[in-house]
Amino acid sequence: MSGGNTVVALLGDDGPLAKAITGFRARLPQQQMAAAVAQVLAEGGTLVAEAGTGVGKTFAYLVPVLVDGRKVIVSTxxxxxxxxxxxxxxxLLCQALGLSVRRALLKGRSNYLCTHRLRLAVAEGPLLPARLHAPLQQVERWAAGTRTGDVAELSQLPEDAEIWARVTSTVDNCLGTDCSDYQDCHVLRARRRAQEADLVVINHHLLLADLALKDEGFGDLLPSAAAFILDEAHQLPDVAGHFFGVTLSARQLLELARDTVAEQVNEAPDMPWLRECADDLVKAVKDFRLAMGEGMRRAPWSTLAVAPGMAVAMESLQTALQSLSEALALAAQRGKGLEGCARRVQDQLQRLALFGGPREDAVQWYETWTRTFSLHLTPLDVASLFRQHRGACDSAWVFTSATLSVDGNFDHFNRRLGLDAPRGLQLDSPFDYGTNARLYLPEGLPEPNAPGYTEAVAQAVLPLIQANPGGTFMLFTSHRALQVAAAWLSHHLDRPVLVQGSAPRQELVTRFRKVGNGVLLGAQSFWEGVDVRGQALSCVVIDRLPFASPGDPVLEARIAAIRRDGGSPFTALQLPQAVIALKQGVGRLIRDPQDRGLLVLCDPRLRSKSYGRLFLQSLPPVEQARTLPEALDFLRHLAPQSETD
Structure with a gap:
């Protein structure tokens, strides 16, 4: 029996999974994808597979990988x-299939406790801000018993807690083989487990950092893999742009200053001028942020570089880094910690120099928050870079997601990653959208750029929310529109209104699920990854077509580059990206064969513009509710029968 036939049988109604997993049923699209993955594992090459919600793509690639037995890296x-x-x-699969496969989970180094930096933090003692004392004690207690050092184990502290930056390492501040804790390092142990494993689960950030040779990683692990399976592959082009670029942030600079002080206390207490140089750097960073102006912005660096006071702030920052560099050069021989700081300051001087003049092959841009900032150099085109780095690994590649195609093909995705004529496989969702879902396009709404558009959307969907026996999930293309809608609905609804930013994302989703008939409002990150099944989410409202903001500096530069080459930025970039983003949002509605719900797309351009057809064709095969009464009637019938009798 061939590999493809084998995995099809394993995923069949008479296979071991059906016997071992309650509720498992054979799904033809899942079997088709599994056979395609088995084929590319056996023959090599590249497969791009779009698997709609409900296909079961996770099992469809894991079963062939487990049966194949060679070293495979799965990236999410x-x-x-x-x-x-x-x-x-x-x-679950290994038990059901009776297979013993060595498995390893590998995350980026910032996900693991660094015992060296923990000791430095403890040694700082009273120098630490008082707000960090209690979290540090929590970390100390956990550190005494952890075997993996994975910070996710300490669930009492949020993953963005301030203390983690003090007790985990980065590529910049890791001492590597010079560290006294090197043999007991949690990152090193995780990498050793990955080296010895047959199947390693990583994430795209880690994969791309290593492809970009930024030493997040695991050295010779990539070339040793027979295959790479990349799930949620629609995220790859944007993640690749980040990792093939360069960033210099206030956080990196301030961490260097802080680490210099900590290492000076530890290794050179008789060199107090190091602290003075570090303090000068902290002041220069703060002055640089002040020169950038107030507010939160994301814009081309060229617009800021000529601003009043910016040249002076730039020179002061460069001078402070240079002074610290000279001081650390003298102190480096006193210990490995100070030697590491000396290397870091040189690297940061080189990064800052990249913003001394314009670049043709990359986008220079910046981002500001209330008290901090970051400078970015992002390649205009990641396709050639990704192709080059991927070519160093003689492996089979599988790219999969629920949203990769536009207008029935993968041309846009393949072009952005430089994939040359891969095999394509498009598998529609097996869910019965025709019976279980309806699409409603509200009439009479103004154009999306008209004043009062968001209030008009809220008013149009209010009767739908009130008629819905379950929960309503509203997706917005901007945080500003989200806040406007939240304020309006809070005054017109007697249901719980849960708003992104008012609590951690997972907490909001849990509350939404538990309430059962609430309204959850989200933007950006909420367009994907929210998985609420059953009546708790039975209506999805999307305020407008998710075209990326034309003011985004990276998009703006790429649009200009396409125009210079004589292309159409709208059809080559903006439209296909918006189609993929819409498909992600729409995918929140039906998550289970028993789910039923109403999809509401509010943007009048779906009817008035010729490109509206492309968006509608990208949706699952769902019937339209042509009028508001039809939509209301469909929603009312979603209630359990006992409630409608």
């Missing part, structure tokens, strides 16, 4: 999926 877009694959799906 999020740490949540990474953890689910490793802790839930893989143990």
């Amino acid at each position: 877009g999020t740490r949540n999926l990474q953890d689910q694959l490793f802790h839930k799906d893989l143990p």
Whole structure:
């Protein structure tokens, strides 16, 4: 029996999974994808597979990988999926299939406790801000017993807690083989487990950091893999742009200053001028931020470089880094910690120099927050870079997601990643959208750029929310529109209104699920990854077509580059990206065969513009509710029968 036939049988109604997993049923699209993955594992090459919600793509690629037995790296877009694959799906499949496969979970170094930096933080003692004392004690207690050092184990502290930056390492501040804790390093142990494993679960950030040779990683692990499976692959082009570029942030600069002080206390207490140089750098960073102006912005660097006072702030920052560099050059021989700081300051001087003049092959841009900032150099085109780095690994590649195609083909995705004529496989969702879902396009709404558009959207969907026996999920293309809608709905609804930013994302989703008939409002990151099944999410409202903001500096530069080459930025870039983003949002509605719900797309351009057809064709095969009464009637019938009798 060939590999393809084998995996099809394993995923069949008479296979071991059906016997071992309650509720498992054979799905033809899942079997088709599994056979395609088995084929590319056996023959090599590249497969791009779009698997609609409900296909079961996770099992469709894991079963062939487990049966194949060679070393495979599975990369995901999020740490949540990474953890689910490793802790839930893989143990379940290995048990059901009776296979003993060495598995490893590998995350980026910032996900692991650094015992050296923990000691430095403890040694700082009273120098630490008082707000960090209690979290540091929590970390100390956990550190005494952890075997993996994975910070996710300490669930009492949020993953963005301030203390983590003090007790984890980065590529910049890791001492490597010079560290006294090197043999007991949690990152090193995780990499050793990955080297010895047959199947390694990582994430795109880690994969791309290593492809870009930025030493997040695991050295010779990539070339040793027979295959790479990249789930949530629609995220790759944007993630690749970040990792093939350069960033210099206030956080990096301030961490260097802080680490210099900590290492001076530890290794050179008789060199107090190091602290003075570090303090000068802190002041220069703060002055640089002040020169950037107030507010939160994301814009081309060229617009800021000529601003009043910016040249002076730039020179002061460069001078402070240079002074610290000279001081650290004298102190480096006193210990490995100070030697590491000396290397880091040189690297940051080189990064700052990249913003001394214009670049043709990359986008220079900046981002500001209330008290901090970052400078970015992002390649205009990642396709050639990704192709070059991927070519160093003689492996089979599988790219999969629920949203990769536009207008029935993968041309846009393939072009952005430089994939040359890969095999394509498009598998529609097996869910019965015709019976279980309806699409409603409200009439009479103004154009999306008209004043009062968001209030008009809220008013148009209010009767739908009130008629819905379950929960309503509203997706917005901007945080400003989200806040406007939240304020309006809070005054017109007697249901719980849950708003992104008012609590951590997972907490909001949990509350939304528990309430059962609430309204959850989200933007950007909420367009994907929200998985609420059953009546708790039975209506999805999308305020407008998700075209990326034309003011985004990276998009703006790429649009200009396409125009210079004689192309159409709208058809080559903006439209296909918006179609993929819409498909992600729409995918929140039906998550289970029993789910039923109403999809509401509010943007009048779906009817008035010729490109509206492309968006509608990208949707699952769902019937339209032509009028508001039809939509209301469909919603009312979603209630359990006992409630409607």
